[in-house]
Amino acid sequence: MFDLSRWQELFQNLNVFAEGFGVTVSVSILSLIFMLLISLVVGLLRCSENRAVRACLLAYINFFQNTPLVIQILFMYNVLPRAGVMLSPFTCGLLGLSLYTGAFGASIVEAAIKAVPKGQHEAAYSQGMNYTQTMFLIVLPQAVRIALPPLANQCVNMIKNSSVLALIAGGDLMYRADSWASDNLYYTQSFIFTGLLYLALCLPVSKWAERLEKKAAHI
Amino acid sequence: MNSFLTFDTTLFLLRGLGITLVIASCTIVLSFILGSVLGIARYSGKGPAAKIAVLYIDTIRNIPLLLFIIGFRFTMPLPPVVSAVTAMTVFTSAMVAEIVRGGLNGISHGQWEAAYSQGFSYIGTLVHVVLPQAVRKIRKPLMGQFVTAIKDTSFCSVIAVKELMYSGTIIMGKYVKSIQVIALYAVIALVYFSVNMLLLALSKKMIKEQE
Numbered sequence: 001m002f003d004l005s006r007w008q009e010l011f012q013n014l015n016v017f018a019e020g021f022g023v024t025v026s027v028s029i030l031s032l033i034f035m036l037l038i039s040l041v042v043g044l045l046r047c048s049e050n051r052a053v054r055a056c057l058l059a060y061i062n063f064f065q066n067t068p069l070v071i072q073i074l075f076m077y078n079v080l081p082r083a084g085v086m087l088s089p090f091t092c093g094l095l096g097l098s099l100y101t102g103a104f105g106a107s108i109v110e111a112a113i114k115a116v117p118k119g120q121h122e123a124a125y126s127q128g129m130n131y132t133q134t135m136f137l138i139v140l141p142q143a144v145r146i147a148l149p150p151l152a153n154q155c156v157n158m159i160k161n162s163s164v165l166a167l168i169a170g171g172d173l174m175y176r177a178d179s180w181a182s183d184n185l186y187y188t189q190s191f192i193f194t195g196l197l198y199l200a201l202c203l204p205v206s207k208w209a210e211r212l213e214k215k216a217a218h219i
Numbered sequence: 220m221n222s223f224l225t226f227d228t229t230l231f232l233l234r235g236l237g238i239t240l241v242i243a244s245c246t247i248v249l250s251f252i253l254g255s256v257l258g259i260a261r262y263s264g265k266g267p268a269a270k271i272a273v274l275y276i277d278t279i280r281n282i283p284l285l286l287f288i289i290g291f292r293f294t295m296p297l298p299p300v301v302s303a304v305t306a307m308t309v310f311t312s313a314m315v316a317e318i319v320r321g322g323l324n325g326i327s328h329g330q331w332e333a334a335y336s337q338g339f340s341y342i343g344t345l346v347h348v349v350l351p352q353a354v355r356k357i358r359k360p361l362m363g364q365f366v367t368a369i370k371d372t373s374f375c376s377v378i379a380v381k382e383l384m385y386s387g388t389i390i391m392g393k394y395v396k397s398i399q400v401i402a403l404y405a406v407i408a409l410v411y412f413s414v415n416m417l418l419l420a421l422s423k424k425m426i427k428e429q430e
Contacts, residue, residue: 065366066412068384069370070384071404071407075408078391078404079400079401163283163285174285174289187293195282198282198283199278
């Protein structure tokens with residue numbers, strides 16, 4: 001661990017880690033966008049009047065929340081090609097992360113919408129607003145404030161879960177660190193450095209989430 | 220090879236499920252104990268214990284579990300299953316600690332003052348007044364974390380622990396037809412799904428009975 005030459009070697013191969021870091025960051029940001037879209041749409045539709053839609057979406061939420069992400073990703077990577085759908089590891093990871101975290105995000109958004117008092121809906125309707133106006137102008141802006149802290153926590157989880165890309169040779173930080181270490185057996189150095197990189201990525205987001213939570217508690 | 224799941228393969232998968240459940244339950248019990256201690260230490264906010272708890276929680280919570288599982292396996296001389304349980308306990312206890320602290324924070328200050336005015340000590344207040352209320356509040360998120368722990372055991376397949384996911388991957392080598400592979404994935408996913416749903420249903424029932 002304190003062998004200086006090994007650390008020197010690591011810093012000479014910094015580009016390996018930088019590339020992996022880049023892949024992790026880009027897959028996280030893209031998944032975040034898709035995940036937010038899924039959460040918003042599914043969360044909104046979960047509050048709709050249509051029973052069939054609600055049941056279908058509940059099935060989606062329950063299935064993706066209660067099966068491991070590893071299975072979902074391996075399924076996309078190993079099985080979909082048999083059906084003629086070839087996805088790159090990056091796309092598999094992106095799809096898996098968005099769907100998996102989206103299922104959690106959707107229940108957060110749903111709970112947030114339901115936490116907005118019913119009087120808000122009624123007041124908006126009484127002012128002559130229709131359903132869309134009520135939702136987007138009155139209810140959602142209030143729901144966002146409730147949903148933001150848990151969503152930020154889910155974002156941290158998503159960044160951490162992006163390490164499953166390593167299982168399908170996705171070239172992310174975890175994968176690069178593991179393969180670099182298995183080339184020269186400098187496991188300790190590689191993993192400590194990787195841990196610090198993940199920490200640098202996640203700590204600001206989780207601190208932000210913590211601040212949001214504190215703020216929400218004061219209101 | 221005509222039939223899909225023979226007796227042997229089913230037994231093999233069941234053994235995998237057994238190891239998954241052993242890893243998960245060890246992790247859950249150990250991280251509940253360690254997590255509660257850390258959460259209370261952080262909540263108390265004073266002294267070196269709180270500082271260590273803050274450092275531990277903030278660091279561990281922001282590093283992927285996969286890194287711990289692979290890292291512990293390659294840098295420590297432990298057998299695979301023990302290494303997996305250690306890695307998962309280290310990670311999950313940080314998550315549990317945050318949940319415990321969240322529950323404790325939700326208890327109003329008046330409870331402390333009331334207990335003090337009745338002559339309770341700090342420890343007495345914590346154990347008899349504050350913790351029982353906090354436990355009620357955190358049952359749901361705690362259950363969610365335990366379900367996550369069960370799902371996360373699938374990460375252990377990376378270090379060749381023969382849990383459910385890895386057993387499934389081994390068996391998959393036997394099958395050629397797409398439909399068999401898809402069915403096997405479905406079976407594994409369904410097993411995880413049923414275990415988790417069962418756990419959630421049980422906890423919901425328990426919560427209802429207590430109220």
